[in-house]
Amino acid sequence: MKSPFYLICLLLLLASCHSAEEEHEEDQNLLDRLYKKIEQGDYPNSNAVLISQNDSLLYEWYFNGYGKDSLQDVRSTTKSVTALLAGIAIDQGLIKSVEDPIFSYLSMYNENNIDNWEERKLSISVEDLLTMRTGIGCEQFFGDMGFPDCEERMFGQEDWVKYGLSQKMAHTPGDKWLYTGTAPMIMGAVISEASDASIDKYADQYLFAQLDITDQYRWTKNRNTGRVFTAGNLWISPRNMLTLGQVVINRGKYNGVQVISKGMIEEILDEKVQLPFNYSFFETAGNTWQGQKPAKYGYYWYTERALINGREVTLKFTFGNGGNYIVLVPELDNLVMVFTGSNYGKPILNKQAFDMMYRYVLPHFLNS
Numbered sequence: 001m002k003s004p005f006y007l008i009c010l011l012l013l014l015a016s017c018h019s020a021e022e023e024h025e026e027d028q029n030l031l032d033r034l035y036k037k038i039e040q041g042d043y044p045n046s047n048a049v050l051i052s053q054n055d056s057l058l059y060e061w062y063f064n065g066y067g068k069d070s071l072q073d074v075r076s077t078t079k080s081v082t083a084l085l086a087g088i089a090i091d092q093g094l095i096k097s098v099e100d101p102i103f104s105y106l107s108m109y110n111e112n113n114i115d116n117w118e119e120r121k122l123s124i125s126v127e128d129l130l131t132m133r134t135g136i137g138c139e140q141f142f143g144d145m146g147f148p149d150c151e152e153r154m155f156g157q158e159d160w161v162k163y164g165l166s167q168k169m170a171h172t173p174g175d176k177w178l179y180t181g182t183a184p185m186i187m188g189a190v191i192s193e194a195s196d197a198s199i200d201k202y203a204d205q206y207l208f209a210q211l212d213i214t215d216q217y218r219w220t221k222n223r224n225t226g227r228v229f230t231a232g233n234l235w236i237s238p239r240n241m242l243t244l245g246q247v248v249i250n251r252g253k254y255n256g257v258q259v260i261s262k263g264m265i266e267e268i269l270d271e272k273v274q275l276p277f278n279y280s281f282f283e284t285a286g287n288t289w290q291g292q293k294p295a296k297y298g299y300y301w302y303t304e305r306a307l308i309n310g311r312e313v314t315l316k317f318t319f320g321n322g323g324n325y326i327v328l329v330p331e332l333d334n335l336v337m338v339f340t341g342s343n344y345g346k347p348i349l350n351k352q353a354f355d356m357m358y359r360y361v362l363p364h365f366l367n368s
Helices: 004-027 030-039 077-091 119-123 126-130 150-154 160-165 182-195 199-211 238-249 262-269 352-367
Strands: 046-053 056-062 302-308 311-317 325-329 335-341
Touching: 030 046, 030 056, 030 352, 046 238, 046 352, 056 238, 077 126, 077 182, 077 199, 077 238, 077 262, 077 325, 126 182, 150 160, 150 182, 160 182, 182 199, 199 238, 238 262, 238 325, 238 335, 302 352, 311 352, 325 352, 335 352
Parallel strands: none
Antiparallel strands: 046 056, 046 335, 302 311, 311 325, 325 335
């Protein structure tokens, strides 16, 4: 028969082990738990998660047969890349001011060849394009405003830019935020005309090459005209997405070189437009995170604030249909996150990256 002392020791040891297991489960690396969740299908069609801090790549995960060289169609994250190209063109003086009317750069389009012409179109500025406040009656964000989804219809057109400019005006330029792919498509034309170069060539020379991005990306082009689609469908690797995020969070600097001016990066990320609700759509996405505030919009980049473990955290991010994000959190030692996914056309699963961030990634770095 075991002595009472022995039994007491055994009970204490078992309690200690049980406590240690509980503590391990509770305090286990949240990112390890996230990896297992993705592996077991809790976040379906997630293809990659990359996380860096102070330019050091800390985590790099791939799923569903994807790898570091795989190209992902990042859809509307392309718009955010177009914003960077616009910033460079402004830095170079090719675009003299964001207040410039767009037709000063698009002289080939006018009242003689644009449908639904009216004088208000002449007052559309470069900044109206960059902030989605052109007044043109196209909308694909809310889906219930009675405006056509011009981006979807644009692909059947010979001239994507002319098609966008030919839509009816719904508001005075600068007054109303209407999310549409026509704005960044027209913005791409402005950059191209101002620089006298196709967007892909301009991006190669002044953005990608400056960031040592020489491959693992591909633009989508109009098969009839060859014009680059600057509103979506850029195919790019997650590592290249991470590099783009790092140059933005470093205020335009890469390896000691100022690729985009600090002031221009600040303008791109500035909170220029108040959106009616938070972009992560937690109510419609079936999540119940508290502390969400309405998102704000800059030049094709979003800002959102969330309450995580009692602390308000600010996120600057891109979004592409399917769940393709570049997310920046400067206050957490320049944290950059990249999420890629193939949940195209699935509004709830599109937003699952926010659940990953709020439940696992951000608490991990807040705790550490």
